[in-house]
Amino acid sequence: MVQKFHAFMFPWFAFGHMTPYLHLANKLAEKGHKVTFLLPKKAQKQLEHHNLFPDNIAFHPLTIPPVDGLPAGAETASDIPISLGKFLTAAMDLTRDQVEAAVRALRPDMIIFDFAYWVPEMAKEYRVTSMLYSVVSATAIAHDLSPGSELGVPPPGYPSSKVLFHPRDAHALLSLSMFYDRLYHRITTGLMNCDIISIRTCEEVEGKFCEYIGRQYQRKVLLTGPMLPEPDKSKPLEDQWSSWLAGFRQSSVVFCALGSQITLEKDQFQELCLGMELTGLPFLVAVTPPKGARTIQEALPEGFEERVKGRGIVWGEWVQQPLILAHPSIGCFVTHCGFGSMWESLMSDCQIVMLPFLGDQILNTRLMTxxxxxxxxxxxxxxxxxxxxxxxxxxxxxxxxxxxxxxxxRRNHIRLKEILVSPGLLNRLHG
Structure with missing residues (x-):
């Protein structure tokens, strides 16, 4: 019989990190383990519905301290542009006293973390196991994302000649170089000092990158698989989308979503709209309004709405991405290739087109393409x-x-999806 344990979870304050952590918490709770989930106060409301085992998973809200440069009331990455990320990481570091007080009071067996690189040091003090669980791809961890590294030149022993940066990617790295430098330092420090490394991936997709990380940090790397939630049958696709999509033939609609953190320049946003129009295909675009615009409508190209009426929609609010991807009318997914969206695209039946903007998205794109x-x-x-x-x-x-x-x-995607949806996948994963 497996001994039950109590784990703390302390992910980066972004929903793209907290949500897969909560899916992992559900898997642990299902097996009878206890989880205390540390997160910003405001985030709890948005995540509660993902907690399938409230008897075993307890939320422990943290007060986010004020930091010069961080807008008042900002608690998660969704509240700020990426350029202010360094202020949110500073605020996360200032919660250390609250985390330590919780460890002292509740005495967990393990702390699972990602960007809070100081967790292993604190865990050792209290004789608690520390596990770095990365929801960023093994590909991105394996490649040196720090701005000091030469573009396109991977680190020694890097296992691929294809998954690389190209000279034309310089803009994406340059614009965020300071933030990436800090993240890279945080992840590598955490990897060097933690007791266990775990990554949200599987051998069939990133096996050689995981082996490389294991060699680099001299640790066994445990893999959890994609960690996508089971479909919630109680929440079907909203009527406005299911009825609109029902008007098109199977696999004919292009769906484009670029995540909550990508805000395009107005010119680039208009280029995106015109590119969709140019395909001649029906399309649904879900993006945030571009810089300088309060609404999507005010930023659309002139005459665009009239020209695409009946076959194209550009939407500026949140949509149920997994449910839209599962609709039979969707035939193509245009994605920024954030790691969560990458897994959702692989588990879909759609053709996949990549439009990456940030460093890790670029490497995920090269892996897929x-x-x-x-x-x-x-x-x-x-x-x-x-x-x-x-x-x-x-x-x-x-x-x-x-x-x-x-x-x-299409053939390669079908083959890979068959492996990923096979019931035995989770049982074959490392660890």
Whole structure:
């Protein structure tokens, strides 16, 4: 019989991190383990509905201390632009006393963390096991994301000649270099000092990158698989989307979503809209309003709404992404390739087109496009921008039934999805 344990969970204050941590908490709670989940006060309301085992999973809200530069009331990454990320990490570090007080009072057996690199030091003091659980891809961890590293030159022993940065990616790294430097320092420090390394991935997708990390840090790397939630049957797709999508034939609609943290410049937002129009296909775009605009409508290209009426919608609010991807009318997913969206795209039946913006998204894209060959990437110009023509051409290249490339990525995607949805996957995972 497996001995029951009590784990603390302390993920980075972003929903893309807290949500998969809570899915892992559910898996542990299902087996009878206790979890205390440390998170910002305001985030608790948004995550409570994901807690499937409230008797075993207790939320422990933290007070986020004020930090110069962090807007008043900001508690998660969704509350701020990425450029202010350094102030949120500073606030996270200032919660150390609250975390330590909880450890002293509740005496967990293990603390599971990601960006709070000081956790292993604190855990040793209280004789608690520390586990760094990364919800960022093994590919991104394996590659040196720090701005001091030479672009396109991977670290020694790096296991791929395909999953690399290209010169045209410089804009994405440069614009966030300070934030990436801090994150890279945090993750590597945590990896060096923790007792156990675990990553939200599986051998079939990132096996060689996980082995490389294990060699680099001389630890066994435990893999949890994608950690996507079971579909909630009580919350079907909203009527406005299910009825609109029902008006199109199977696999004909292009769905584009770029995550909550990507806010485009107005010019680039308009290029995105025009690229979708240029495909001639029905489309649904879910993005935040561009910089300087309060609403989507005020930023749309002139005459755009009239021209695409009946076949195209651009939406500026949250949508049920997994349920939209599962709708039979959706045939193509245009994604920024954040790690969560990457898994959702793999578990879907859609063709996949990548439009990455940040360093880890670029490496995830190369993994999917160059290494696994299950998707295509929208080519960028030297400025780092994409054109409406390049976006449209990438979408058509996978949606055209006679396209050799489209058929190749479809076959590879089907093969990989079969492995990922097989009931035995979780049982075969390391650890």
């Amino acid at each position: 160059e290494e696994l060959e299950v998707s295509v990437e929208v080519p960028r110009e030297e400025t780092g921008w994409f054109s409406k023509e390049s976006l449209s051409a990438a979408i058509i290249s996978v949606m055209d039934k006679d396209s050799e490339l489209g058929n190749l990525v």
